Amino acid sequence: MLPTMTWLQTVLLTLLNLSGRIECVRLIKLTVPAFKFIDDEAALTCRFDLEGEELYSIKWYKDGDEFYRYIPGDREQQVTVFNMNGIRVDERRSNKNTVILLGLNLKSAGNYRCEVSAEAPLFNTVSQRSRMGVIVLPNSRPRISGGQHTYHVGDWVRVNCTSDKSKPAADLQWYINGREAPQNLLRPYPPIQHEDGLETSIEGLDFRVSQQSFRNQPGKLSLTLKCVSAISNLDKYPRYSEVRHQKESTHFSIGSLFHSGTSDLQCPSLPSMLLLLVIFWLQSQVHR
Secondary structure (H helix, E strand, O other), X not given: OOOOOOHHHHHHHHHHHHHOOOOXXXXXXXXXOOEEEOOOOEEEEEEEEOOOOOEEEEEEEEOOEEEEEEOOXXXXXXXXXXXXOOEOEOOOOOOOOXXXXXXXXXXXXEEEEEEEEEOOOOOOEEEEEEEEEEEEOOOOOOEEEOOOOEEOOOOEEEEEEEOOOEEOOOEEEEEEOOEEOOHHHEEEOOOEEOOOOOEEOEEEEEEEOOHHHOEEEOOEEEEEEXXXXXXXXXXXXXXXXXXXXXXXXXXXXXXXXOEOEOEEEEEEOHHHHHHHHHHHXXXXXXXX
C-alpha cells in the first residue's frame, strides 16, 4: 500500500501535471498615439491572445492610476470608468480591445498601460505601456521685434523672434536671405512658462550690416530676414513670419519694417546716391 501523500505533495503533483498544458496570455500589440492635438479624441487599442484561457479582466492605467476596467464575467457592471483629470472615456464606443478618449487636454498626456488577466485559478497577467503627448499649436505667426527703422552699413541688427503660446515650446529658426542663419549669430532664451501650461519661445539674431549681407535686386540691394516656427516631432509648422516693406531707391537709408513676418532691409543703389549728391549740390548753389 502506497503511503498517504500530504496535502502539499498533492498540490505539487497537480501543478506538475498541469504545467505541460498550461498556456500563457500574450499581449500581441498595444497601440497608443505618440501625440494628439488638443481637443482631439484618441483610440487606445490592446490586442491579445488568451491561448485557450478565459478572460478575467482588461484594465487601463494612466501614470499608474486605473481609469478603465472591463470584466466580461460581471453581469451587473462589465465596464467601470474611474474619474481622472484629463480622461473622458466614450463608454458607448469602448470595449475590451479599444478605449476611446474624448476632448483631450494637456492633462491627458502621460504613460498609458494596458493590463490583461486570465481567469482563475492562475490569473495569468500581462501588460505593456506607451506614452502619449498632447500638442497645442500656435494660433498665430511668430513676431519679429526690436528692429530700428533705419540702418547703415556697419550698424548692428539686433532683433528677436517670439512664438505664440504652444505645447511643447516651438523651435524657432532664423533665415537670412533664404538661408539658415549661422549658429554664432543666434541668441537663444529659456522658454517662458505660462500658468495654463503653454510655453513661449524667444530667439534673438545679432549681426553687423555689411555690403556682403545684401543680395542684388533690380535698382536696390536688399536683406531679407525670416523666422519660422516648428513643433518637435512634426514637420515644419506652416506658419512663419513674413511681410515685405520696400523703400524707393531714392531714399538714402537702409529701411526696415518689423512686423509679424519677414522684414526686408534695403539700401539705395549707387546711381541713386550720386543723383542725391547732385541734387544736394544744386540746392546749395541756389541758396548762396
